[in-house]
Amino acid sequence: xxxxxxxxxxxxIERLVPLHPFGIDASFTNAAxxxxxxxxxxxxxxxxxxxxxxxxxxxxxxxxxxxxxxxxDMVETNAGHGGMAYFPFVFTLFMFILLGNLLGLVPxxxxxxxxxxxxxxxxxxxxxxxTIIGFARHGLHFLSLFAPHGVPVALLVLLIPIxxxxxxxxxxxxSIRLFANMLAGHTMLAIFAGFxxxxxxxxxxxxxxDVLLYFLELLVAVLQAYVFAILTCLYLRDALHLH
Amino acid sequence: xxLASAKMIGAGLACVALVGxxxxxxxxxxxxxxxxxxxxxxxxxxxxxxxxxxxxxxxxFGLAIAFLILFVF
Numbered sequence: 001x002x003x004x005x006x007x008x009x010x011x012x013i014e015r016l017v018p019l020h021p022f023g024i025d026a027s028f029t030n031a032a033x034x035x036x037x038x039x040x041x042x043x044x045x046x047x048x049x050x051x052x053x054x055x056x057x058x059x060x061x062x063x064x065x066x067x068x069x070x071x072x073d074m075v076e077t078n079a080g081h082g083g084m085a086y087f088p089f090v091f092t093l094f095m096f097i098l099l100g101n102l103l104g105l106v107p108x109x110x111x112x113x114x115x116x117x118x119x120x121x122x123x124x125x126x127x128x129x130x131t132i133i134g135f136a137r138h139g140l141h142f143l144s145l146f147a148p149h150g151v152p153v154a155l156l157v158l159l160i161p162i163x164x165x166x167x168x169x170x171x172x173x174x175s176i177r178l179f180a181n182m183l184a185g186h187t188m189l190a191i192f193a194g195f196x197x198x199x200x201x202x203x204x205x206x207x208x209x210d211v212l213l214y215f216l217e218l219l220v221a222v223l224q225a226y227v228f229a230i231l232t233c234l235y236l237r238d239a240l241h242l243h
Numbered sequence: 244x245x246l247a248s249a250k251m252i253g254a255g256l257a258c259v260a261l262v263g264x265x266x267x268x269x270x271x272x273x274x275x276x277x278x279x280x281x282x283x284x285x286x287x288x289x290x291x292x293x294x295x296x297x298x299x300x301x302x303x304f305g306l307a308i309a310f311l312i313l314f315v316f
Contacts, residue, residue, distance in 0.1 A: 008314045164305045177300040180307040187310045220299070 005194030007187045011114055031112045038099040038112075042092070067095065070228065078233035080241050090128075090236075093122065094229035101182065101221035104215070113224075114182035116175060124173035126232050134239035145242050174231060181224050185217045250312055257309035264302020271295050 017028035048066025057065055061153040071091045075083050079090075097113060104111025112118050146163040147156055192213060195206035275291040 006314070007310070057313075176304065178299075180303045181300055184303040184306045184310065188306075220296075223292060223296045224300075227293060227300075230293060 005191060006196070007190035007194065010110070010186060010190060011183070030110045031115065031118070034100065034103060034110045034112045035118075038096055038103055041103070043097050046095075047068075054144075069173050074230060075233055078230055079236045083136075083233065083236055086133075086174045086236055088162045090229050090232055093126070094225055097122070097178070097228050098222065098225035101225055102218075104182065104186070105217060105221060111182050111186055113178055114231055119175040120171065122178075122228075123171040126174065126235065127171040129234045130232075130239045133236070137240065138242060142239070142242065144217060145238060168233065174228065178224050178228055179238040181220055185220055189213055189217065218242075244277070250316070254309040254312045257305045257312060260305020260308075261302040264299055264305075267298030268295055271298055 010222040013029045015027035015029055016033060017027060019026045046061070046064050046067075049060045049062075052058060052061050052063060059149065068091070071094055072084075072087060075087045075090050100111065100113045103109055104113065134145070136146075146160050146167065148159070148163075151159060163180055189210060192206045192210040196210060199206065271291055271294040275287065278285050278287050
């Protein structure tokens, strides 16, 4: 008795409500549904949490306050002076990715952060936004980001291409990091679940591994949202303060 | 060599990337323990977890490639 394992089946996008305006496929998919749920959950958590305004916070207010203070502290220490202006963006980004990762871990749900197009869109927003902020604040002086102070001219020939490359590769590394983590983690869970289903008696062993992996995935889900947000802060600091 | 065995070998080779991730993660937490043993008041744990996530991601690139070779192509 061999069960065929199809670990990538969980990432299939299905059209829940087919929409084709002007020949463009704008169907409401399961990915769109999960994004809507994630965004609604963030709004609900923060709005409902802030409603009570109690001096001694209850459970919901505690969660909202911990999230707020955690990100506020992170932006303040990592984005430097003037970075707090961009706190709402970083907070939204963090909560959206966090909820996406965590809701994806619910069995039978869908992880929209495991799709490169979603993470790349998020990373591209960060990249374009940071570049615009840099040029708006420093004008053409922003280009000195690529040529650090006090470097000999001979070295600049080597250094400027490297700096340019490392700058333009940012949206790719930022998006592939999140995407690969989610893809590999969920595939691994599915593979071990497939082992557990195909072995008659000792399937309890891969099932135990799966439970442990699930805890690792919970850690990774929180950690990757944190990494995405903190790298956004570091890129912002580059644009605001030029090294 | 037929395609199926080439795929298996390719997936196995792609998993070699996890060697680096293992070394990196071990290094991160070894350094964290050293730092906390020398100065228990040091506020370095968030940076350690940032380093852990960055090191783990590089290995997972390879693992993702292995999965893609095995299950997509």
